[in-house]
Amino acid sequence: MAKAGYTTSTEAAVALVAATAKSILGVTGPAQFGVDLKKLRIGFDGVTASAVPVLVELCYATFATNPPGTSSTATTVDQVYGRAITAGFTAAKNWTAEPTVLTAIDEWTLTPNGGLVIYDFPLGDTPDSAVSQGFVIRCNAPAAVNVRGSLWFERC
Numbered sequence: 649m650a651k652a653g654y655t656t657s658t659e660a661a662v663a664l665v666a667a668t669a670k671s672i673l674g675v676t677g678p679a680q681f682g683v684d685l686k687k688l689r690i691g692f693d694g695v696t697a698s699a700v701p702v703l704v705e706l707c708y709a710t711f712a713t714n715p716p717g718t719s720s721t722a723t724t725v726d727q728v729y730g731r732a733i734t735a736g737f738t739a740a741k742n743w744t745a746e747p748t749v750l751t752a753i754d755e756w757t758l759t760p761n762g763g764l765v766i767y768d769f770p771l772g773d774t775p776d777s778a779v780s781q782g783f784v785i786r787c788n789a790p791a792a793v794n795v796r797g798s799l800w801f802e803r804c
Contacts, residue, residue, distance in 0.1 A: 652730030653686065656723045656739035657798035661693065664702070664789040671743040671750070673797045675725070676711050676782035677804075678736035684776040685783050687768045687800035692793050694760030700790040701757035704765070707750040707784045708777060714747040716740035716782075728800070735803060750784060760793040776804040 662672045672690075677683045690704060716722065720740035727735070753775060758765060769775070777783065785797050 651802050652733055652735065653728050653800065653802050654725050654735060654737055655728050655798055655800045656725045658741045658796050659723055661794035661796055662742045664787055664793050664795055666789065666791050669746065669786055669788040671720070671746055671784045671786045672795055673723070673739070673741050673799060674709060674716055674747065674782060674784035675737055675739040675799055675801060676709070676716055677777060677779055679780050680736065681803045682777040682779050683737070683782045684774050684802045684804035685769065685799065686774055686802060688785065688797065689766050690758070690785060690795065690797040691764040692758065692760040692762065692795050694762065694793040697761050699760045699793070702760050702763070702787050702789040702793065704756055704758050705752040705786045706754040707752050707786050708775070708781070709747055709784045710749045710781050712748045714743060714745055719743050719745040737801070747784060750786065760789060760791070
């Protein structure tokens with residue numbers, strides 16, 4: 649079966665406030681299909697070598713409240729491979745009120761001193777969502793720092 653792949657990013661730095669969890673980037677599928685998450689990228693612009701690490705969470709999101717575009721800034725979803733189709737994904741960044749319901753499916757700490765994660769999920773291990781649901785990257789930094797991120801995904 650031919651695949652079509654998509655990406656979205658924060659498109660600019662997202663400011664984190666000290667000791668406050670913030671959903672920095674998320675994507676949801678339309679009513680016809682879910683999101684098959686393929687890759688994620690996240691990086692910080694901190695410059696203090698002794699800074700305490702940031703908690704990064706990859707969350708499954710039902711988007712019962714505050715779906716992408718509500719209490720957040722919409723981001724562009726770009727098709728990067730496959731046959732051109734209208735997919736209907738919605739994505740956003742920088743939530744001012746956290747979306748619900750979020751379930752952390754993975755978490756790690758990362759130094760804000762230029763910390764970077766580039767992760768491609770292994771074939772057969774990609775998390776996927778139900779229709780009209782998706783994924784969010786959420787960060788909680790002990791000190792103020794900026795973050796950028798991107799998600800790569802397909803329909804499922």
